[in-house]
Amino acid sequence: MxxxxxxxxxxxxxxxxxxxxxxxxxxxxxxxxxxxxxxxxxxxxxxxxxxxxxxxxxxxxxxxxxxxxxxxxxxxxxxxxxxxxxxxxxxxxxxxxxxxxxxxxxxxxxxxxxxxxxxxxxxxxxxxxxxxxxxxxxxxxxxxxxxxxxxxxxxxxxxxxxxxxxxxxxxxxxxxxxxxxxxxxxxxxxxxxxxxxVVYLKRSGGQNQFSAALKHIAPTKRVEDMRLYVAEHAANALTVSSMAQHFHLSDRQLTRIFKADLGTTPAAYIESVRVEIAKQRLASTDETLVRIADASGFGTADTMARAFRRSVGITPGAYRQRFSLRP
Structure with missing residues (x-):
């Protein structure tokens, strides 16, 4: 050859x-x-x-x-x-x-x-x-x-x-x-x-240059607190309404803040963080998709799969196949 x-x-x-x-x-x-x-x-x-x-x-x-x-x-x-x-x-x-x-x-x-x-x-x-x-x-x-x-x-x-x-x-x-x-x-x-x-086989060409944490830079202390709150509670039953209530805001006020300061909606940001959590577990564990969906806050494997198709362009199973760090 x-x-x-x-x-x-x-x-x-x-x-x-x-x-x-x-x-x-x-x-x-x-x-x-x-x-x-x-x-x-x-x-x-x-x-x-x-x-x-x-x-x-x-x-x-x-x-x-x-x-x-x-x-x-x-x-x-x-x-x-x-x-x-x-x-x-x-x-x-x-x-x-x-x-x-x-x-x-x-x-x-x-x-x-x-x-x-x-x-x-x-x-x-x-x-x-x-x-x-x-x-x-x-x-x-x-x-x-x-x-x-x-x-x-x-x-x-x-x-x-x-x-x-x-x-x-x-x-x-x-x-x-x-x-x-x-x-x-x-x-x-x-x-x-x-x-x-000792790296991933490859990050797919369509994978973003940024993780959710790096893609959105918080311009104020209040927004940074909101980002940290999402990171700490994304795996739980976190919703836009529960988050707004925690910060003593209406759903509409919370949405305006996210749109103005982060360029996205609270729901989209929460989903992006959950996708990051799921990515880490897919790459580093042999947990079932059902278990990972529950642990990352998606609730069901179908919900997680739909979120992956939107943000990553492939299914969770395909992501694990490409990026698993396990032998």
Whole structure:
């Protein structure tokens, strides 16, 4: 079986984990298969001088972009880089020289993938025109504003649109890399690699970048108290009315507060927290779906299944199959 050449683009200020994470995934495949299969990973830059990364660590390229001219590439992987100003505004960095090389190399690659803000480089190279794509949530608005022909979705962990893959923020490079392995060699080998890494097999591409706790940032002490109350009582018979009564509010007042400060309804927020509780139990225990539904506040397995389809896009059983941490 022919080994697949993966080229990872290097440039000054690149996020270190974006560069080092994928090769770890690809190299572990070698433990699970014979020598004739797998990947050859090459780090390429404009020159072979050490490249300073965002973490201050310098990475030495294996080759230059120019030396790759004429070689058939299986996968071109483009990491990202961002700048943060004094107001803590995050902006994706796009080097025009890198963009030109990426455009050239992509033309000789079977598929192209980006990690984090690397999607901005693919976009500048015209590789995402008319496609659906994701990137780190902090730069998604920039990507959408600068490239209106791209259908930007800031929620998923990764998106595949034809032969172009885009990944979300930083650690999702592991999820994206596992998805590439699964696409090339099947779910069984990808699962074995994931266990070597001690991570989930993969978070599904449609899984949100945020858990319920991180997605909604409480702007006031009162709202934070409400969030904590939900976290503490979600597994019980918590309703909008009982919550409103606890905070000496009407149902309508409580709903207005949630809508104004969290951008969602109390009922939707309660459900999202219950889904998070159920996810943890599905991944870490062998409890029945009925038991998990009761323990997470859903009451019945059918109610839990409907909530999972709405928020996760798969059933609780399918979630357990994909993400179980148990052997």
């Amino acid at each position: 022919t080994r697949r050449l993966i080229v990872i683009a290097l440039f000054e200020g690149v996020d270190l984990l974006d560069v080092t994470g994928p090769p770890e995934v690809f190299s572990l495949l070698q433990r699970e298969t014979d020598d004739s299969a797998g990947y050859d990973v090459v780090l390429a830059a404009t020159a072979t001088d050490p490249v300073p990364t965002s973490a201050g660590v310098r990475v030495v390229p294996d080759t230059t972009f120019y030396e790759l001219c004429g070689r058939a590439i299986d996968t071109l992987l483009v990491p990202g880089s961002v700048e943060v100003d004094d107001l803590r505004t995050v902006t994706a960095v796009v080097d025009s020289v890198i963009v030109e090389w990426v455009r050239d190399l992509a033309g000789r690659s079977r598929r192209v993938a980006s990690v984090c803000a690397g999607a901005h480089i693919l976009a500048a190279a015209g590789l995402l025109d008319g496609k659906r794509a994701t990137t780190h949530w902090s730069t998604a608005h920039q990507l959408a504003a600068e490239h209106p022909t791209i259908a930007v979705d800031s929620n998923p962990i990764y998106i595949r649109d034809g032969d172009v893959w885009t990944g979300a923020g930083i650690s999702s490079c592991i999820d994206l890399s596992l998805a590439l392995v699964a696409d090339d060699f099947g779910e069984v080998l990808a699962q074995k690699v994931a266990r070597q890494l």
